Amino acid sequence: MKIKFTKYHGLGNDFILIDNRNDHTPCLTSEQAMKLCDRHFGIGADGVIFVLSPVGESDYTMRIYNSDGSEPEMCGNGIRCFAQFLADLEGKENSNQVYNIHTLAGTIRPQLQEENKVTVNMGQPYLLAQEIPTTLASPQEKVVNQSLFVADQNWQVTCVSMGNPHCITFVENAEAIPLEKIGAEFEHHSAFPKLINTEFIEVVQRDYLKMRVWERGAGITLACGTGACASVVAGVLNDKNDRASTVELPGGCLEIHWSQEDNNVYMTGPATKVFSGQLEV
Numbered sequence: 001m002k003i004k005f006t007k008y009h010g011l012g013n014d015f016i017l018i019d020n021r022n023d024h025t026p027c028l029t030s031e032q033a034m035k036l037c038d039r040h041f042g043i044g045a046d047g048v049i050f051v052l053s054p055v056g057e058s059d060y061t062m063r064i065y066n067s068d069g070s071e072p073e074m075c076g077n078g079i080r081c082f083a084q085f086l087a088d089l090e091g092k093e094n095s096n097q098v099y100n101i102h103t104l105a106g107t108i109r110p111q112l113q114e115e116n117k118v119t120v121n122m123g124q125p126y127l128l129a130q131e132i133p134t135t136l137a138s139p140q141e142k143v144v145n146q147s148l149f150v151a152d153q154n155w156q157v158t159c160v161s162m163g164n165p166h167c168i169t170f171v172e173n174a175e176a177i178p179l180e181k182i183g184a185e186f187e188h189h190s191a192f193p194k195l196i197n198t199e200f201i202e203v204v205q206r207d208y209l210k211m212r213v214w215e216r217g218a219g220i221t222l223a224c225g226t227g228a229c230a231s232v233v234a235g236v237l238n239d240k241n242d243r244a245s246t247v248e249l250p251g252g253c254l255e256i257h258w259s260q261e262d263n264n265v266y267m268t269g270p271a272t273k274v275f276s277g278q279l280e281v
């Protein structure tokens with residue numbers, strides 16, 4: 001079977017996009033997706049994203065596999081690439097088109113902006129322990145600045161779900177965190193039944209954060225959109241940063257705003273096409 005694909009990235013968080021608009025289910029298995037993500041034996045990517053037919057009132061459905069073949073509920077950089085891919089497919093590049101995208105985290109609304117940027121209404125953050133999910137507090141409590149023992153030391157963590165789960169730690173120097181050594185230990189900690197994405201945040205000033213991330217199912221990546229949103233929410237809960245903050249990631253900057261008016265989190269950042277090709281599976 002021959003399948004066309006296009007590769008995009010959002011600040012170096014890279015994805016293989018597949019036009020699957022006529023189907024309800026992905027045309028590749030999770031094992032096939034995992035092979036395509038391999039940086040030596042495949043195309044190389046942090047995930048594979050499928051544009052599927054709509055569910056309910058939505059325009060399209062997004063499904064994604066991480067590079068290890070697991071399926072997350074949502075992907076922030078991925079949904080900007082998804083919107084840009086749709087704009088390219090539909091010839092809407094220079095419009096302010098809004099798409100209603102059905103995801104496993106509910107309906108998410110990306111809007112095209114100028115210069116390949118996309119603003120996404122990422123919806124409301126989930127803060128209760130049962131919603132993350134985590135056993136770090138009783139089900140109806142929030143996990144804010146709570147102690148977690150990982151890799152032989154105590155970390156003060158805050159947990160936020162943007163549809164997918166995040167554990168955020170504020171540190172003096174994000175660069176100094178040995179992510180490659182400790183990231184997997186956070187991801188697989190027994191306090192997180194669905195595993196966890198882990199962010200380390202250095203507050204440079206109240207509206208500017210530096211972030212490094214270990215993603216569930218993908219390891220260290222150059223950027224994580226849901227992680228940047230969750231980190232700004234965590235910073236507000238800990239009175240570390242403003243509701244509107246720039247988050248600098250290894251791959252570049254995202255603008256995040258947790259709106260006081262509607263409680264939704266808005267993310268603005270680029271989505272860049274890399275190349276197109278054809279697979280034979």
Ligand SMILES: N[C@@H](CCC[C@H](N)C(=O)O)C(=O)O
Pocket residue numbers: 013066071072073074075076077078164165197215216217218221223224225226227
């Ligand atoms: N890179 C993404 C998040 C992708 C999903 C994540 N690895 C998970 O398993 O939850 C983003 O930009 O949000």
